[in-house]
Amino acid sequence: MSISDVIKKSVLERFQAADLTTSTIAVTLGMAILLGLFIYFVYRINSRSGFYNRDFNKSLATLPVITAAIMLAMGSNLTISLGMVGALSIVRFRNAIKDPADLTYLFWSISLGIISGAGLFELAVLVSLAVAVLVSGLDLLPTFRAPCLLVVSGDSIEQEKALFDCVSKSSKRYKIRSRNVTQKGVEWILELQVKDETQLVRNIMSLEGLSNVHLMTHSGEVRV
Numbered sequence: 001m002s003i004s005d006v007i008k009k010s011v012l013e014r015f016q017a018a019d020l021t022t023s024t025i026a027v028t029l030g031m032a033i034l035l036g037l038f039i040y041f042v043y044r045i046n047s048r049s050g051f052y053n054r055d056f057n058k059s060l061a062t063l064p065v066i067t068a069a070i071m072l073a074m075g076s077n078l079t080i081s082l083g084m085v086g087a088l089s090i091v092r093f094r095n096a097i098k099d100p101a102d103l104t105y106l107f108w109s110i111s112l113g114i115i116s117g118a119g120l121f122e123l124a125v126l127v128s129l130a131v132a133v134l135v136s137g138l139d140l141l142p143t144f145r146a147p148c149l150l151v152v153s154g155d156s157i158e159q160e161k162a163l164f165d166c167v168s169k170s171s172k173r174y175k176i177r178s179r180n181v182t183q184k185g186v187e188w189i190l191e192l193q194v195k196d197e198t199q200l201v202r203n204i205m206s207l208e209g210l211s212n213v214h215l216m217t218h219s220g221e222v223r224v
Contacts, residue, residue: 020072032068032116035128036061039109042132046139053102060105064113071117104135148197149177150190152204153212157186162207167192170200 040061044052108131115124152163160179167174167190174192194200197215204213 025072027121028068028072028116028119029065031121031124032064032113035112035116035124036064036109038128038132039064039105039112042135043105046135056102060109063106063109064116067110067113068117071114075117147191147193149216150174150188150192150200151212151214151216152188152190152210154186154188155209157181159207159209160186160188163188163204163210166203166207167200170194170196170203 040057043057043060047053047057112124112128115127150167154160154163164174171192171194174190176188177191178187178189180187180189201213201215204210
């Protein structure tokens with residue numbers, strides 16, 4: 001036996017983990033399934049019905065199982081571990097996550113799979129409960145009113161003073177973000193905070209020469 005064979009054998013024997021048993025695999029995957037179902041129900045309860053994505057939620061439920069299986073495979077053999085690292089390093093995900101909350105749930109799901117695959121079941125359960133309480137509790141906290149963007153179209157620049165006087169009655173502070181003047185008319189974009197959005201829109205629509213009033217939040221969602 002050559003020196004290189006001795007070195008390879010000693011290295012592999014040093015990093016070779018214990019053989020996986022059927023009970024270990026069953027318990028690990030079973031715990032991952034339970035945690036995945038827990039994430040599934042938490043996401044379903046805390047998601048807004050209009051933006052609920054069932055396929056994404058099913059992916060969250062299956063990710064802990066897949067990640068736990070990868071962890072078991074990587075911990076069972078050094079060769080498999082190196083192969084997994086090489087394979088996962090070339091994977092590229094092109095789909096962008098638009099909602100930051102979805103990114104949190106995705107990272108939570110993968111983390112539970114890693115923790116379960118490492119056999120730290122108690123830590124996985126405590127993390128799940130802590131994150132669920134935190135996510136649900138933050139929705140109950142009062143939020144500050146977000147600034148709005150007011151978009152108004154008019155026939156000419158002459159209506160600007162009347163528009164600003166009307167806005168100042170409903171909002172103490174406002175900023176002019178854009179003033180687009182063309183031959184067909186004028187478009188104003190103002191940033192402001194207002195309590196009664198409906199009344200503001202009605203007051204603006206009552207002005208002569210103004211039309212196409214839009215009131216949006218900072219994220220672009222239509223308020224009125």
